[in-house]
Amino acid sequence: MAAVISVINLKGGVGKTTTTVAVAQVLAGTYGRRVLVVDLDPQTNATVMLIGERGWQEVNARERTVAHLFRRALRGTPPGDVAESILPDVGSVGEVRGLALLPSSLELIEVQEQLSSMPRRASFSVSPAEVLRHALAPVLDAFDYVLIDCPPSLGLVTFNGLRISHGFIMPTIPDVLSTYGIPQIMRRVRLFADAFEMHVEPLGIVVNKFRQQSTVHAAQLHALAARAPAPLFRTVIPENNDVAGAAEFRPVSTLRQKWGYRTYEAYRDLTAEIVEKVEHGR
Ligand SMILES: Nc1ncnc2c1ncn2[C@@H]1O[C@H](COP(=O)(O)OP(=O)(O)OP(=O)(O)O)[C@@H](O)[C@H]1O
Numbered sequence: 001m002a003a004v005i006s007v008i009n010l011k012g013g014v015g016k017t018t019t020t021v022a023v024a025q026v027l028a029g030t031y032g033r034r035v036l037v038v039d040l041d042p043q044t045n046a047t048v049m050l051i052g053e054r055g056w057q058e059v060n061a062r063e064r065t066v067a068h069l070f071r072r073a074l075r076g077t078p079p080g081d082v083a084e085s086i087l088p089d090v091g092s093v094g095e096v097r098g099l100a101l102l103p104s105s106l107e108l109i110e111v112q113e114q115l116s117s118m119p120r121r122a123s124f125s126v127s128p129a130e131v132l133r134h135a136l137a138p139v140l141d142a143f144d145y146v147l148i149d150c151p152p153s154l155g156l157v158t159f160n161g162l163r164i165s166h167g168f169i170m171p172t173i174p175d176v177l178s179t180y181g182i183p184q185i186m187r188r189v190r191l192f193a194d195a196f197e198m199h200v201e202p203l204g205i206v207v208n209k210f211r212q213q214s215t216v217h218a219a220q221l222h223a224l225a226a227r228a229p230a231p232l233f234r235t236v237i238p239e240n241n242d243v244a245g246a247a248e249f250r251p252v253s254t255l256r257q258k259w260g261y262r263t264y265e266a267y268r269d270l271t272a273e274i275v276e277k278v279e280h281g282r
């Protein structure tokens with residue numbers, strides 16, 4: 001069965017989407033794993049990174065997005081074949097094969113509101129946090145990893161992702177404001193998991209956009225290592241303009257070309273740590 005990992009943080013712009021897509025591409029391209037990215041963010045950034053603006057417009061017009069899956073479940077209409085919403089071979093990097101995407105849509109914003117009002121409607125048999133679990137159940141066996149890119153909140157849409165997750169990753173920027181909320185996230189996830197009598201493993205904090213020259217970053221990294229509210233990945237992702245440039249959907253042959261060698265190495269090392277934890281329990 002697939003190892004399911006949610007990428008979460010209450011804070012926006014810390015690198016959730018970038019990390020999700022990069023790790024997914026290394027898992028598929030370098031490790032040869034079968035990987036599904038689920039884009040749970042109505043901002044649709046992971047979707048646009050992996051299929052381009054035009055690709056996204058097309059799937060949205062055909063109502064083949066995660067928002068439409070939720071919609072059908074909320075209307076009580078049959079979910080249809082979830083496999084039809086999964087794009088089997090996405091991304092624009094030649095060496096990356098076997099990376100699949102369940103795309104997102106702006107309509108997830110309304111879905112979030114509808115989910116919040118669900119418990120008041122007695123006719124519902126499915127809990128509002130379990131819509132995704134029911135929708136994805138038929139396809140989970142087809143993948144080794146499912147990575148879920150979550151919006152910068154811990155609302156019901158994110159909880160739908162956590163409900164099917166074995167672990168979660170928290171990218172953060174090593175400054176005071178960005179790391180401040182991590183204990184709250186840990187607490188919220190624990191309360192949620194307890195309510196569903198499940199366990200979601202905090203796989204770790206990923207320090208992202210690290211600036212070598214910054215004394216604040218150095219001090220904050222030190223503080224996180226000394227008293228981290230969750231495990232800390234050894235690999236630190238440096239700030240690098242090529243990462244922002246690589247978000248564009250344009251064809252390249254290799255991941256090294258896409259990010260440059262140093263950043264490729266960082267994402268490869270981070271992915272190696274994730275594989276260790278997930279596949280060897282370390
Ligand atoms: N290591 C990095 N070096 C330089 N730029 C980066 C790095 N990681 C991410 N970025 C850039 O920072 C911005 C925010 O990153 P990203 O979209 O991944 O964050 P996010 O946490 O998913 O944001 P949101 O909360 O809005 O979903 C993007 O423009 C991205 O290209």
Ligand SMILES: [Mg+2]
Pocket residue numbers: 016017018041043045149150
């Ligand atoms: Mg994002």
